[in-house]
Every structure is written in C-alpha cells, then in structure tokens.
Amino acid sequence: MTPSSFRTWQSVQAEVLRRIHARDWKPGDLIPNEADLAVEFGCARATVNRALRAVAETGLLDRRRKAGTRVAAQPVAKATLEIAVIRHEVEARGDTYDHLLIERHYLTPPLAISGAMRTGSTEKLLHVRALHLAEGAPYALENRWINMRVVPEAMNEPFDRVSANEWLLQHAAYTHGDIAFSAIQANGADADSLGIAENSAVLAIDRLTWNREASVTKVQLLFTPGYQLRTGL
Amino acid sequence: MTPSSFRTWQSVQAEVLRRIHARDWKPGDLIPNEADLAVEFGCARATVNRALRAVAETGLLDRRRKAGTRVAAQPVAKATLEIAVIRHEVEARGDTYDHLLIERHYLTPPLAISGAMRTGSTEKLLHVRALHLAEGAPYALENRWINMRVVPEAMNEPFDRVSANEWLLQHAAYTHGDIAFSAIQANGADADSLGIAENSAVLAIDRLTWNREASVTKVQLLFTPGYQLRTGL
DNA sequence: AAGTGGTCTAGACCACGCG
DNA sequence: GCGTGGTCTAGACCACTTA
Structure with missing residues (x-):
C-alpha cells in the first residue's frame, strides 16, 4: 500500500468523492477514521479532517464522535x-436597471404585520411599495415595512433614487x-403594478430580518411570471 | 490592551460578528489582518483564520490575498x-406519508426532455408520474424522467411502494x-392530480442531475397551493 | 472505558495579486 | 516585491458518544 500523495485537502476531498461516486464506499457504509486515512493518503490528519468536514457540509457524509464517519x-x-440586491441581480444579467417608487407612507400597519414584526399594534411603521425594472420592463414588485424604532434614519430617505x-x-x-x-396568485393591485393579468402565478419571496430582538424589516418580493x-447542487 | 481570551474559533467568530453588527467595523472597512487579530485575541492565527473563513462564507466578509479582509x-x-426526500419532509412535520404511482412508461420523450438531458432524440427514457400525500391529502406531484442508460436497474423497479x-x-x-x-399555473392534468382548480398557482421545483457527463434524472415537483x-438567514 | 471527531498551537511555506 | 490569506504539519488535549 503505497501512500499515494494527496497533499492538499481539495485533492483528498476529490478522492473521497470519487470513492463515494464509484460506490467503493456505499450509502450507509462506515469509512476509515481520520487517522487511518491520513496514513493512507500520506498527509496530516488535519488535512483529512478539512476534506471530510467539507464533504459532510454538502450532506454526503454523516460524522459523529466515536461512531465515526458514514x-x-x-x-x-x-x-x-x-x-x-435586485439591482445587482439585474445588472449581472446584462440588463439595465431602473427603480420606481410607487408609494411611501408612515402609518399603522395591519395586525398581521405588527404581529409578525412584534411591534406595538398601534406603532407606526414606514411602508414602501416599489417596482424594480429590467430593460424598462417590470421585474419585481417590492412591498416593505420598516421598523422606525430600529432604523430611524430611514425617515429621511425618500427611496426614490436608491431603493x-x-x-x-x-x-x-x-x-x-x-x-x-x-407561489401566489397576483391580486388586482399587484398584478396592475407588474403589468400582468390578475391571478397570474408569481413567485413570492418573503423575508423578515431581525437585529437581536427587534425586527428590522419585513418585505415581500413578487417576481414577474x-x-x-x-x-447548482 | 489585555489580549482577551478568545480561545475557540466560535468565540472569535462571535466577537467578529459583534463588531460588524455594532458597526465597529462598517461596511467596506478593511479589518486587521489575521496575524494582528491573533495577537489581539490571544490565540493562534489558524483559529482566527477558521473564524474569518466561516464569516466570509456567509457573505459578510470579503477576503483577498494581499488586499486583506473587508x-x-x-x-x-x-x-x-x-x-x-419528500417522505422525510412530510414525516418531519408529524404527518403520515403516502405515495401513489400514477403512471410509469418506457417511451421516447418530448424533444425538450431529450434535449435537456442530452440523450438521443429517439432514445427511450423511463417516465414516472406520482403523487406524494401528507395525511392522505395531495402534497406534491412528481413528474420524472430517468436515463436508463445510467440507471438500468430502474427498469425492474415498480415504484409503487418506494417512490x-x-x-x-x-x-x-x-x-x-x-x-x-x-411559480406556474397548474394545467388541467396536473391540477386534477393535485385536486386543485385549474390555473391555480403552484410552486415548482425543477431538478436535473448528472453523473459526470451523463444525465441521471430530470424531475419536476409541483406543490399544492x-x-x-x-x-433561516 | 475507550475510540472518534473537534479543535488549538506554533511554525512553516506557498500562491496570489496589489502597488 | 512583498504583504496577505491559504494551507500543511506534528503533536496535543478535549468532548462527546457509544459499547
């Protein structure tokens, strides 16, 4: 058994993946421990550890102390x-980006919003609706609530130039x-903003972010059909 | 400056994140190099490296040789x-899982399929349509093509018990x-299988997997509205 | 009790890519 | 050229978990 020279953790990782794909190591199999592999590969255990950890992160290996690696x-x-950022996403495709502020109000939100953001039911939030455009055509509709207690500076931002x-x-x-x-069906107002037929199927991304215990912003993005x-996988 | 004792890479990571969130280090700022941080934190450079690498993977830091970390x-x-696996996803919610094979044929696929899978335009593939159920109700509709040149054993699998x-x-x-x-609108057949109204908005996941140069399987999953x-983020 | 992965260290060399 | 991150090493100790 000549210790083949696998000198970098990437090459060790490649060899491990090769053995899995070639089914030398089959699903459910216990593989040799780090120390043994280090000897076999002719490298330090830390190098094997780095490689196995990387593969485990992809979900192809399960590692547990004492139980070993399977x-x-x-x-x-x-x-x-x-x-x-949507502007970058659009520009990365080689398209020109534009942004259109539809409305911007400081008001008491629906209970569904204040509940999710854990703000007081009477506390006002900044509400912004805006359209992101690619090559002049609607790309995504942004519907956002901002917690002014956490980001008070937002009060002075018009959000007309910078989204x-x-x-x-x-x-x-x-x-x-x-x-x-x-996936949701666009309602009248949203369909109108996006320039699509009502009830069209649109992909929705809902995000709610926090800074420690306080909500920062809640946003829904609706993308054109x-x-x-x-x-990749 | 007493080198506070940050002894594990996780604690170093926590301190780095704290400084970013506290805006001690602002967006765009260059932070000290690994060697300096190691001295400040009272640990080895490798420990700082591990922590910074982990943060960089989340996208909060940009690291470049010579240019440093920002x-x-x-x-x-x-x-x-x-x-x-869908069965696990359903069972993880505490629901009972069931699976219903709708059809299974060995036939020449539409050109869109053979094109995407890079199989010959006249080469037959195994086509499987099946319904995944949670608590007896439709959960997801699976529409799959399998490359028999890569997975010939699939020919003997009925796919009625195991999906x-x-x-x-x-x-x-x-x-x-x-x-x-x-997001797509369910067509007649798909809507029927899922027990929903035609043109309902459904979330679609399309996957195409490869083994080296050969396609393994192409699948579309449609989830109920x-x-x-x-x-998490 | 004992074996396994998890991690830290101190030192070293290297590769990349700014200036 | 040279500073920075990227990585490897050999050894050590630890924490967890299972037998």
Missing part, C-alpha cells in the same frame, strides 16, 4: 440561493432572519 | 434550502446538478 444513506441536497432594498443593506445590519419561497430562481 | 459593502444573503424520489437517492449517485424554483419553502 456515507449518508439518503443525502439531503443543499441548494444555496444567493439573494443579492429601500439597497439602502437598508448598507445602513441596517441584521443578526438573523427568515425567508420563505412560495416566468422568473426562475436557479442554483 | 466587511462586505452589500452582503449577498445566502439561503441554504435543504431538499430532503422514485427515494429509490434514486439510494441507487443513483450524482456528481452535480441544477435546481430551479418558479399554500406550500412554502422556508429557511
């Missing part, structure tokens, strides 16, 4: 979606948040 | 969706793939 029986595919989408990313950090993807969110 | 000006949110969704994960490894999320794909 090939996942039913790997959970992990699709990472990169949600960028709330973009301004908030630079001026309001968040510690965590939730995001949900769903045909829009696809893509990524 | 706080991202416009962080790209990364949402990782875990696409599990193609589940069987393939155990018996056909893939090296890479694409996934797309979109109201379904949300959720994750």
Whole structure:
C-alpha cells in the first residue's frame, strides 16, 4: 500500500468523492477514521479532517464522535440561493436597471404585520411599495415595512433614487432572519403594478430580518411570471 | 490592551460578528489582518483564520490575498434550502406519508426532455408520474424522467411502494446538478392530480442531475397551493 | 472505558495579486 | 516585491458518544 500523495485537502476531498461516486464506499457504509486515512493518503490528519468536514457540509457524509464517519444513506441536497440586491441581480444579467417608487407612507400597519414584526399594534411603521425594472420592463414588485424604532434614519430617505432594498443593506445590519419561497396568485393591485393579468402565478419571496430582538424589516418580493430562481447542487 | 481570551474559533467568530453588527467595523472597512487579530485575541492565527473563513462564507466578509479582509459593502444573503426526500419532509412535520404511482412508461420523450438531458432524440427514457400525500391529502406531484442508460436497474423497479424520489437517492449517485424554483399555473392534468382548480398557482421545483457527463434524472415537483419553502438567514 | 471527531498551537511555506 | 490569506504539519488535549 503505497501512500499515494494527496497533499492538499481539495485533492483528498476529490478522492473521497470519487470513492463515494464509484460506490467503493456505499450509502450507509462506515469509512476509515481520520487517522487511518491520513496514513493512507500520506498527509496530516488535519488535512483529512478539512476534506471530510467539507464533504459532510454538502450532506454526503454523516460524522459523529466515536461512531465515526458514514456515507449518508439518503443525502439531503443543499441548494444555496444567493439573494443579492435586485439591482445587482439585474445588472449581472446584462440588463439595465431602473427603480420606481410607487408609494411611501408612515402609518399603522395591519395586525398581521405588527404581529409578525412584534411591534406595538398601534406603532407606526414606514411602508414602501416599489417596482424594480429590467430593460424598462417590470421585474419585481417590492412591498416593505420598516421598523422606525430600529432604523430611524430611514425617515429621511425618500427611496426614490436608491431603493429601500439597497439602502437598508448598507445602513441596517441584521443578526438573523427568515425567508420563505412560495407561489401566489397576483391580486388586482399587484398584478396592475407588474403589468400582468390578475391571478397570474408569481413567485413570492418573503423575508423578515431581525437585529437581536427587534425586527428590522419585513418585505415581500413578487417576481414577474416566468422568473426562475436557479442554483447548482 | 489585555489580549482577551478568545480561545475557540466560535468565540472569535462571535466577537467578529459583534463588531460588524455594532458597526465597529462598517461596511467596506478593511479589518486587521489575521496575524494582528491573533495577537489581539490571544490565540493562534489558524483559529482566527477558521473564524474569518466561516464569516466570509456567509457573505459578510470579503477576503483577498494581499488586499486583506473587508466587511462586505452589500452582503449577498445566502439561503441554504435543504431538499430532503419528500417522505422525510412530510414525516418531519408529524404527518403520515403516502405515495401513489400514477403512471410509469418506457417511451421516447418530448424533444425538450431529450434535449435537456442530452440523450438521443429517439432514445427511450423511463417516465414516472406520482403523487406524494401528507395525511392522505395531495402534497406534491412528481413528474420524472430517468436515463436508463445510467440507471438500468430502474427498469425492474415498480415504484409503487418506494417512490422514485427515494429509490434514486439510494441507487443513483450524482456528481452535480441544477435546481430551479418558479411559480406556474397548474394545467388541467396536473391540477386534477393535485385536486386543485385549474390555473391555480403552484410552486415548482425543477431538478436535473448528472453523473459526470451523463444525465441521471430530470424531475419536476409541483406543490399544492399554500406550500412554502422556508429557511433561516 | 475507550475510540472518534473537534479543535488549538506554533511554525512553516506557498500562491496570489496589489502597488 | 512583498504583504496577505491559504494551507500543511506534528503533536496535543478535549468532548462527546457509544459499547
């Protein structure tokens, strides 16, 4: 058994993936421990650790102390979606970007909003509706509520030139948040803004972000029909 | 300056995140290099490296050799969706799972399919349509094409008890793939299978997986209205 | 009790890419 | 050219978990 020279963690990772794909190591199998693999590969255990950890992050390996490392029986595919500023998303496609503020009000939100954002039921929030355009055509409709207690500077922002989408990313950090993807039928007002038929199926992205215990902003983005969110596996 | 004792990479990461959220380090700022931070934190450079790498993976830091590490000006949110076997997804919600095979044929696919899968235009593929149920109610409709040149064993699988969704994960490894999320209006047949009104908005997940140069399977999942794909940020 | 992965260290060399 | 992050090493100790 000549210790083949796998000197980088990437090459170790590639060899591990090769063995999984070639079914040398089958789903459910226990694979050798790090120390043994390090000897076999002719590298330090830390290098093997780095490689196995990377593969485990993709869901192809299950690792547990003492129990060892197993090939996942039913790997959970992990699709990472990169949600960028919409302007960048549009420009990355080579399209010209434009932004149109539809309305901007400071008012008491519906209970569904104040409830989700955990703001007082009578507390006013900044409400912004805006349209993002690609090549002059509607691309996405943004419907946003901003917690002025957390981002008071937003009160002075018109959001006509720079979108709330973009301004908030630079001026309001968040510690965590939730995001949900769903399909909904566009209602009259939304369909009108997007220039589509009422009840058309549109992809909706709902985000709610927090800074510690306080909600920062709640936003819904509706994308024009045909829009696809893509990524690799 | 007493080197506060940050002994684990997680604690270093927490401190780095704290400084970003507290805007000690603002968007666009260059932060100290690893060696300096290691001295300040009283730990090894490798520990700082591990922490900064983890933060960079979330998109909050941009790291480049020689140029150093900067706080991202416009962080790209990364949402990782875990696409599990549908049975597990349903059971994880505490619901009972059932599976209903609708049809299973070995036939020449439409050109759109053979084109995407890069199979010969006259080459037959296995086509499977099936319904996944939660608590007896339709949950998702699966429409799948399987490359028999890559997974010939599938020919002997009835897919009536074990879904193609589940069987393939155990018996056909893939090296890479694409996934797309979109909103579409259910056509007559699909709406019928799902027990919903025609033209209802449904969330569609389209996946195409490959084993090296050969396509393994192409599948579309249509989820009943109201379904949300959720994750944290 | 013991085996496994998880992590830290101190030092070293390297590759990239600004200036 | 040279500073920065990227990585490898050898050794060590620890934490968790299972047998």
